[in-house]
Amino acid sequence: MPQARTPVSITTPIYYVNDRPHIGHAYTTTLCDVWARAQRLDGRDVFFLTGTDEHGAKVEKSARERGITPQALADENSEEFRKVMALFGLSNDDFIRTTEARHESQVKLFVQRLLVSGDIYLGEFEGWYDEGQEEYVTDTRAKELDYKSPISGKPLVRAKEHNYYFKLSAYASKLEAFFDAHPEFVRPLGRFNEVRGRLREGLQDVPVTRTNFSWGIGMPGAPEHVIYVWIDALFNYATALGLAEPSGAVARARGKYWPPEYHVIGKEILWFHAVVWPAMLMALEIPMPKCVYAHSFWISNGQKMSKSLGNFIDLPTIEAYFAKYGLDAWRWYMTTQGPIGTQDADFSPKHFHEIYTAQLVNTFANCASRTSSMIEKYFAGAMPDAETASMPISAAVGASTWSAFTEATAADVQKRYANFELAEAADAALSVIRAVDLLINETQPFKLAKDPANLPQVARILGVCAEGVRIAAVLLLPIMPTKCSEVLAAYGSPMESEMATGGVAEAARWGRLAAGTRISKCAPFMRVDAPAV
Ligand code: ME8
Numbered sequence: 219m220p221q222a223r224t225p226v227s228i229t230t231p232i233y234y235v236n237d238r239p240h241i242g243h244a245y246t247t248t249l250c251d252v253w254a255r256a257q258r259l260d261g262r263d264v265f266f267l268t269g270t271d272e273h274g275a276k277v278e279k280s281a282r283e284r285g286i287t288p289q290a291l292a293d294e295n296s297e298e299f300r301k302v303m304a305l306f307g308l309s310n311d312d313f314i315r316t317t318e319a320r321h322e323s324q325v326k327l328f329v330q331r332l333l334v335s336g337d338i339y340l341g342e343f344e345g346w347y348d349e350g351q352e353e354y355v356t357d358t359r360a361k362e363l364d365y366k367s368p369i370s371g372k373p374l375v376r377a378k379e380h381n382y383y384f385k386l387s388a389y390a391s392k393l394e395a396f397f398d399a400h401p402e403f404v405r406p407l408g409r410f411n412e413v414r415g416r417l418r419e420g421l422q423d424v425p426v427t428r429t430n431f432s433w434g435i436g437m438p439g440a441p442e443h444v445i446y447v448w449i450d451a452l453f454n455y456a457t458a459l460g461l462a463e464p465s466g467a468v469a470r471a472r473g474k475y476w477p478p479e480y481h482v483i484g485k486e487i488l489w490f491h492a493v494v495w496p497a498m499l500m501a502l503e504i505p506m507p508k509c510v511y512a513h514s515f516w517i518s519n520g521q522k523m524s525k526s527l528g529n530f531i532d533l534p535t536i537e538a539y540f541a542k543y544g545l546d547a548w549r550w551y552m553t554t555q556g557p558i559g560t561q562d563a564d565f566s567p568k569h570f571h572e573i574y575t576a577q578l579v580n581t582f583a584n585c586a587s588r589t590s591s592m593i594e595k596y597f598a599g600a601m602p603d604a605e606t607a608s609m610p611i612s613a614a615v616g617a618s619t620w621s622a623f624t625e626a627t628a629a630d631v632q633k634r635y636a637n638f639e640l641a642e643a644a645d646a647a648l649s650v651i652r653a654v655d656l657l658i659n660e661t662q663p664f665k666l667a668k669d670p671a672n673l674p675q676v677a678r679i680l681g682v683c684a685e686g687v688r689i690a691a692v693l694l695l696p697i698m699p700t701k702c703s704e705v706l707a708a709y710g711s712p713m714e715s716e717m718a719t720g721g722v723a724e725a726a727r728w729g730r731l732a733a734g735t736r737i738s739k740c741a742p743f744m745r746v747d748a749p750a751v
Contacts, residue, residue: 223261223262223263224262224263225262225263225264225265225474225475226257226262226263226264226265226475226478226479227264227265227266227267227459227475227476227478227479228250228253228254228264228265228266228267228478228479228480228482229250229266229267229268229455229478229480229481229482230246230247230250230267230268230482230483231246231271231482231483231484231487232268232269232270232271232314232316232451232454233268233269233270233271233299234270234271234274234276234277235270235271235272235277235291235292235295235296235299236276236277236280236291236295237295238295238298238532238533239298239299239302239532239533240523240530240531240532240533241516241523241530241531241532241535241536241565242484242515242516242523243299243302244302244306244536244552245513245516245552245556245557246482246483246484246513247268247303247306247308247310248306248308248549248552248553249482249513249552249553249556249558249638249640250266250268250310250480250482251266251306251307251308251309251310252549252553252635252640252696252697253480253482253635253636253638253640253696254266254309254310255309255695255696255699256632256635256636256643256696256722257635257636258309259695259696259721259722259725260632260635260636260721260722261721261722263474264311265311265312265459265472265475266309266310266311266312267310267311267312267314267454267455267458268303268308268310268312268313268314269312269313269314269315269316269454269458270292270295270296270299270313270314270315270316271316271447271450271451271454272288272292272296272315272316272317273288273316273317273433273434273435273444273445273447273450273451274352274431274433274434274447275352275428275430275431275433275447276352277291277292277433278431278432278433281433288433289317292315292317296315299313300313302533305537305540306545306549307545307549307699307700312458314454314457314458316435316450316451316454320457320460320468321453321454321457321458322435323462324453324456324457324460324461324462324463325435325445325449325450325453325457325462326435326436326438327462327463328453328456328462328498328502329426329437329438329445329449330438331502332384332498332501332502333382333438333439335501336385337384337385337388337498337501338382338383338384338385338426339382339383339385340380340381340382340383340440341380341381341382341383341423342378342379342380342381343378343379343381343383343423343425344376344377344378344379345357345376345377345422346359346360346365346374346375346376346377347374347375347376347377348367348369348370348372348374349367349372349375350367350369350370350372351367351369351370352446352447352448353448354377354422354424354425355374356419356420356422358419359416359419360374369486379425379428379429380429381425381426381427381428381429381443382425382426382427382437382440382443383423383424383425383426384423384424384425384426384449384494384497384498384501385423385501386421386422386423386424386493386494386497387420387421387422387423389421389496389497389500389501390417390420390421392497392500393417393421393493393496393497393500394414394417394418396496396500396506397410397413397414397417400506402508402509403492403506403508403509403510404488404492404509404510404511404512405509405510405511405512405638406511406512406558406559406560408559408560409485409488409492409512409560412488413488413489413492413493416489416493417493421493421497424449424494425446426445426446426449427440427443427444427445427446428443428444428446429442429443429444431444432444434446434447434450435450448490448494449494449498452490452491452494452495452498455478455481455495455507456476456504458472459472459473459475459476460472460473461473461476461504476504476505477504477505477506477507477508478507478508479507479508479509480507480508480509480510480511480638481495481507481509481510481511482511482513482638483510483511483512483513484512484513484514484515485512485513485514485515485560486515487512488510488512491510491512492510492512495507509638511638513556513557513558513559514557514558514559514560514561514562514563515557515562515563516531516556516557516562516563516564516565517562517563517564517565518530518531518564518565519564519566520564531565536548539570542746543570543574543746544700544701544743545700546697546698546699546700546701546702547574547578547698547743549697549698550573550574550577550578550644550697550698551570551573551574553640553641553644553697554573554577554640554641554644554645555569555570555573555641556641558640558641567749568748568749570749571746571748571749574743574746575745577648578742578743579743579744579745581648581651581652581655582648582651582690582694582742582743583741583742583743583744584655585651585654585655585658585683585686585687585690586687586691586705586708586709586740586741586742587739587740587741587742588658589654589658589680589683589684589686589687590684590687590708590709590737590738590739590740591739592663592664592667592676592680592683593680593684593737594737594738594739595667596663596667596673596676596680597677597680599736599737599738599739600733600734600735600736600737601681601684601710601731601732601733601734601735601736601737602676602677602678602680602681602684602733603677603733603734604674604677604678604681604733605678606620606621606678606681606682606685606728606729607619607620607621607728607729608621609678609682611623611653611657612653612656612657612660614656615649615653615656620682620685620686620728621728621729623650623653624650624685624686624689624726624728625726625727625728627646627647627649627650627689627693628689628692628693628722628723628726629723630646631643631646631647631693632722632723634646635696640697643693643696644694644697646693647690647693647694648690648694650686650689650690650693651686651687651690653686654682654683654686654687654690657679657682657683657686658679658683661675661679663676663679663680663683666679681731684709684731684737685728685729685730685731687705687709688705688706688709688711688730688731689726689728691705691706691709691711692706692711692722692725692726693722693726701742701743702742704740704742705740705742708737708738708739708740709731709735709737709740710731710735710736710737711730711731711735
């Protein structure tokens with residue numbers, strides 16, 4: 219039976235339009251895409267949100283340097299991000315821009331509500347300011363950082379402002395209690411501990427407006443104050459669902475997607491997402507997101523990627539990988555080798571090539587290809603007619619029968635996808651292919667087939683292999699939608715769209731591949747030359 223279509227949602231950060239899209243943006247969005255696809259295939263009603271962050275002093279400055287308006291710069295670069303989504307086959311359900319009227323009007327409503335409740339007030343503030351990040355840091359933190367920005371390395375400056383503030387300090391104990399009750403609120407655990415530790419140091423109120431630039435949303439009732447870009451940006455998660463107008467059409471259609479299962483972000487913006495945003499939600503009496511997942515960074519040849527070092531894996535570089543290895547190989551590498559935990563991951567062309575060759579060419583493609591070739595050769599390309607469900611499996615796999623093994627694996631893979639353990643989900647799915655390879659190596663059907671008397675046994679072995687390849691392709695669809703659809707088509711099996719109604723459990727059920735089904739030769743990944751370096 220398909221699962222109930224429980225509404226779930228996931229978000230990426232909204233990306234700054236003063237930057238060109240690069241591997242970091244592609245990475246976070248791809249992870250969310252894998253999760254979203256897996257949930258859709260599991261019969262869930264999914265809302266996957268991404269977009270662009272378009273206000274602030276940096277955009278204003280870049281536009282001035284280019285002699286264009288900030289809106290023109292935002293339009294141009296936001297379009298670039300949108301194109302990237304299409305290029306990467308990303309299945310986002312909406313793309314929100316902070317310069318859109320639907321966002322601006324709701325931000326004003328939210329801020330108005332916070333003014334009325336007294337959570338936002340007019341005050342004066344002096345503190346240590348990180349100009350590059352457009353962010354104040356506490357005195358304790360400034361000292362720890364040796365008064366330098368942890369991102370740019372530039373000195374922090376002492377700044378004084380007459381501004382509107384959000385009473386973050388009033389939420390310190392509530393936040394601590396919330397964290398203690400929800401140890402899964404921030405993941406991975408190392409990041410949870412980091413934030414929990416910093417919460418003990420106490421909280422300062424945060425400015426929600428600025429007067430030193432004008433490219434932003436005006437403060438209701440005080441338009442000389444512009445809403446600080448971070449406050450403006452965080453609200454995107456709520457404005458996309460229309461939450462500021464609970465009885466409006468958007469909220470009626472999309473309100474069911476709140477709270478999100480995951481806000482997926484990079485580690486550098488964790489504080490805003492795990493502390494400032496939750497406190498604002500508490501003040502607005504909006505339920506908390508279920509988890510803020512902060513991954514680490516891609517680095518390049520052991521060094522932080524930066525504009526000054528010129529070592530960013532930028533769009534043209536990524537496109538060269540697509541041309542050589544294909545989009546799905548790129549998605550595989552992002553999902554299985556990326557910095558999803560607390561460690562940064564080094565992007566190296568050599569490692570990319572090794573993973574591609576070992577896991578996709580030699581394992582996935584080779585298995586799909588040799589199984590289909592043998593079926594072609596010995597059974598004229600038709601799924602053999604043989605009982606396979608009770609076929610014993612190699613002791614090395616650790617299950618009783620093939621059907622028991624794949625059923626348990628499919629359940630495990632789905633659970634891991636849902637739990638954002640994406641690399642583990644990929645590995646568990648690939649374990650079906652490894653088990654098929656083991657069966658081929660242990661039984662050597664190509665040798666058995668030399669004696670016609672062995673054909674019933676060969677039929678049983680290849681029947682198992684074909685079913686195994688098909689199930690692995692079903693389980694890997696969220697990561698490699700194109701290649702897995704190709705394999706499924708070659709194995710005469712349902713496509714992604716058909717599966718969405720039946721759910722993965724049904725699609726991955728052993729024995730769906732009926733005897734006589736046409737199986738054509740396929741080789742989803744081809745060997746390519748190693749990189750020069
Ligand atoms: O911070 N490795 O936008 P942004 C992995 N507009 N991921 C990386 C990365 C790297 N080297 N570099 C960037 C902003 N990212 C704000 C967010 S949200 C309300 C506002 C990814 O364009 C990662 O997800 O600087 C990081 O958090 C995001 O890009 C920052 O994108």
